[in-house]
Amino acid sequence: MSTEPLDEVPWQRLDTRVVWVDSAKTVLSMVPAGVAIAFFDAEISWGTMGPILVATGVGVLGGLADLLRWVKTRYRITDEYVERRTGLLVRQHRSIRRDRIRSVDTSAKFRHRLTGLRVITVGAGQHSAAGEAALTLDAVRVETAQRLRQELLPGGPAERSAEPEVVAEAAPVPRDEQVFARLERSWVVYNMFSFWAFLMAAGLLWGTYWALQLFGLDPAGFVRGLADWDAIGTASTVVVAVATVGVIGVVGLAINFFTENWRFVLARVPGDRGTVLRTTQGLFKTREVNRDDNRLRGVQIDEPLLWRWMGMADTTVISTGLSIWSLTPSAQILPRGPVSVARRVAARVLETGQSPLDRSLRPHPRRALRRRVGWALIATAIVTGLLAWLTTLIDAMPDGVWLAGLGLLPITLALAVVAYRSLGHTVADGYLVTRSGAWSRSTAALQSRAVVGVTFRQSLLQRRLGLATVQVTTAAGYGAYEAIDVDSAEAVDLADRAVPGLLTAFRSTAPAAAPAADPAPVEAQARP
């Protein structure tokens, strides 16, 4: 890259309001300690005040660090780059080429919304699937944020508009925004019941208990006084406790769902360069994510096994440069909800005649089930063997424990059948659709033109069974999508249909069933 003198573009600071927010944060973090001392005569000793002092210290230090960050951070946008300098001890200079920018997200915590600030996250780089951090500006004014987004995402000056993909996708640009989905209240049902309910409730209760105790109250005594626990009995007490915690957790998750997804809208919004897929959501902390449609490579739907009876599904887009490993992945385009909605939205997002995700998939040979049953038997045998071995080593363990290992067999066998039944694949409309998974059945539709390589894998056992795994690698999403255990005689045909032309030169000389694809379209297909 040429390092021309770009100094004519001035460096800018983050918004000055950040300073006020930080000062307020620092002061606020001192409040609990102050209140405890002033109004509740809390004894100032390490034992009682320790935790609260630590919390205060962390708060104050955090506020100060934030101030320093404001002082030391500069950013600028040149014709070619977005640049940011930050850091006190370790000077960091990050620059992102503007034509590599894949997403510009704005988000706001409650304090940002009060003060009219927004945090901007610029996503770019092929390796962000591997967890590379993007460039974050925390924080700028709402107007600045909007201007930056307009400037960076829809119509940068140096665009590769000569490429066929852009032309092809820019054609059906809608006149105004198309809304694909809005929050429906009934979706809360899909988000209320989860193992996390118990964890969340436990955290909440522990926090409340601790806080109340700090102010000289006695929550344990209060609970003890609610009922005659001795008369109820230990077993019932445990049941009551678990039920209470469960209910609190479920309510908590429901509230959490609504605050996070309040006024959720998924829409395709036009820009100067193609369109973006935009989600907006949130009550206190609002979040808006824009996904460049030129980076869209497919859609994936995951259906967790335990909730498949109620049709629960997670919907994500397969796109280059979007994070998939974070807790709130920007690849996720719908809150967890019914699979019917997921399929409908997927069809509209992909804009194909019939959604590739709705196509009937080709089942894999029955021999694939044998392989899975084999795993089930081996897993059970290993657990049983380990338990048996441990009982000989550890005297305290009862002799019959290894039988529990055998008890796993029905479960592992059932999982083997489930895993086999979820296997499937097809190639249609320029999409490769693959489905697999036991605990969570995931169906992914990936555009053929997004494929950057093909891998066939075959273990000795797969070879004996006449099976092979076909994997296509890509820059988007998880980096690779695979059709596991297809008939090995069809493996190359499948890959050839998914990526026409690539394998032609390497096919074995045995007479191919289909006429060899003309290599000419490869050039057109290969470049996105």
Place this chain on the structure above:
Amino acid sequence: MAEQPIALRPPEHRVERRAVGLWALQSALGFGILAGLLAGAYLIFDSARSWLGPILLVGAIWGAVVTLVMPLWRYAVHRWEVTEDAVYAVTGWVVREWRVAPISRIQTVDTIRGPLEQALKLATLEVTTASSRGPIKVPGMDARVAAQVAAELARITQRTPGDAT
């Protein structure tokens, strides 16, 4: 059921014969260190001998078998080929991998030489695409050939513009 490999012809070139030595050395070193640590623990901790013993025995037998069988098996499998349109490599032993990447999607080409490889004048060719699932690796190539191929690939890939995603 008859053994059924997939319907691709093997790539044109074998890896160097010296690679057998490299893999044997690597395996012997790796298992040697592991066995050494385990044996050390076995000698020091009396109380742990009852369960360390079987692990040590199984590990030693496994290591010996792998060191003897794996290098030759790999040599029989590993092959590579570079054409004007694609890079094609077959690797593995128990689990075999056929990998094809179009030249137009290649991002970087590296040759990597570890200490053992340097001693044997070998190199690993590493071809990276935009996928986060790892590069195509061709271990056990002659160092000079690998450098030549890398330079050639770099030349070809430069002709295709764009970010190869």
